[in-house]
Each structure stands twice: as structure tokens, then as C-alpha cells.
Amino acid sequence: GENVEQHPSTLSVQEGDSAVIKCTYSDSASNYFPWYKQELGKRPQLIIDIRSNVGEKKDQRIAVTLNKTAKHFSLHITETQPEDSAVYFCAAPHNNAGNMLTFGGGTRLMVKP
Amino acid sequence: EPEVTQTPSHQVTQMGQEVILRCVPISNHLYFYWYRQILGQKVEFLVSFYNNEISEKSEIFDDQFSVERPDGSNFTLKIRSTKLEDSAMYFCASRATGEAQHFGDGTRLSIL
Secondary structure (H helix, E strand, C coil): CCCEEEECCEEEEECCCCEEEEEEECCCCCCEEEEEEECCCCCCEEEEEEECCCCEEEECCEEEEEECCCCEEEEEECCCCHHHCEEEEEEEECCCCCCCEEECCCEEEEEEC | CCCCEEECCEEEECCCCCEEEEEECCCCCCEEEEEEECCCCCCEEEEEEECCEEEEECCCCCCCEEEECCCCCCEEEEECCCCHHHCEEEEEEEECCCCCCEECCCEEEEEC
16 A cells, blocks of 8 residues: 655744655555645645646645655745644555545644744 | 535544444535544545445444445444544545545544
8 A cells, every 4th residue: 555754744934934845655656646734623625736747736835846756745835924834744545546545644834923 | 615514523422332423525526535633643544435335445444434325415424332542533525536635624523
């Protein structure tokens, strides 16, 4: 099955700085990689995802990069704001049908004003 | 924007009792999931459901757990005889073909 490792577990940045969170996965057949943001006591919310046919995807201040050879993908948040503070989870599917997501351990991002 | 809805938001149950958690997936979605999240930990997959049957389940989803789609809109998770370690946040998710999973707000299950 899929094994997803996520680093760092906590990340503290100053407002306006960039934040980078990295994940590695084990199953080379995985082809879809979503990132979820979870605020305290709330649902995981999809913020961006990437498929294996592209190496990078951007959405305003958020970008995700994928290196299939090395089996890792990263979330980049630029110009961080206090409201970016949350726990971020990466995930990878157990199989190509995407029937289950294996989540990383999560990164608690704190953006200091 | 359509959402996955879950009820109740918080369920308190005595150990050994049965509990049913309810979910209404987004209406045009065909794939349904249950996940759980123990406080402060990562989200863990329990079960996936498609075409009226379980398509995959994890080791956590043992004989005490079952899922059902009793009608065209609801998707339920039943825990037959709850244990203290079942205390967690339970999330329902759904997705359309080829799209991302969308999560509900969760049900916080507290076993006393």
C-alpha cells in the first residue's frame, strides 16, 4: 500500500514569508496528489491538487510541485498571511482508482503577524 | 456550493452501545468514504463505497463497523459495540468520477 511521509511537523514563519511543506510517497503508480487545509475543529478542505502528467500547478499564492522520479511533492505558500495558519495534510491515493487517500502526518503552520 | 453534510455534529455514547453516524454526500457524487481522525493525529481511511458495495476497507474497519446507503441520499456508518478507542472525529467524504474528495464537517464521537 501507499506510505506518505510529511515534513516538517510544525512550521513557524513571519507574515509575508514563504512556507514550504514536503511529502514523499512510496507507490510509484500513484498519479494524483491533493493538499488539504484543516483549521482547528473543522473539515479538511481541498486547497490544490496535482496530477502526475504535470510538474507544477499554481493557484494565486499557492503552488504544488511534483517530482515523480524522486516520488515527492511539495506545497509552496507565498506571501503568507495569519489566516494561512492551520494544519496542512498531503495525500496520495492507494491505487490509481483513487479509492482511498493515504494522508501524511500533517504540518502545523503558524504565521506570525 | 454543494456540501457534504453530516449529523450529528457531536455524539456521546456509552461504551458497548451501538452508534450510527449519518452523511448526505453531494448529490451527483458516486464515490463515498469514511475517515476518522483521533484528536491531534492524521486523517485515517476507514472504508470506500461505490455502486452499492464496499470497494476498499482498512484494517481499522473490522467486524464492528458497517456502512449502508439506505436510500438515494444517505450514507451511514454504524459501530456495533463501541469501545473507548473509537472516540474520534469521523469524516464522511464524497467525490465525482475523476475529481477530488470533498469532506463533511465531521461528527465528534465521544465514548464514555
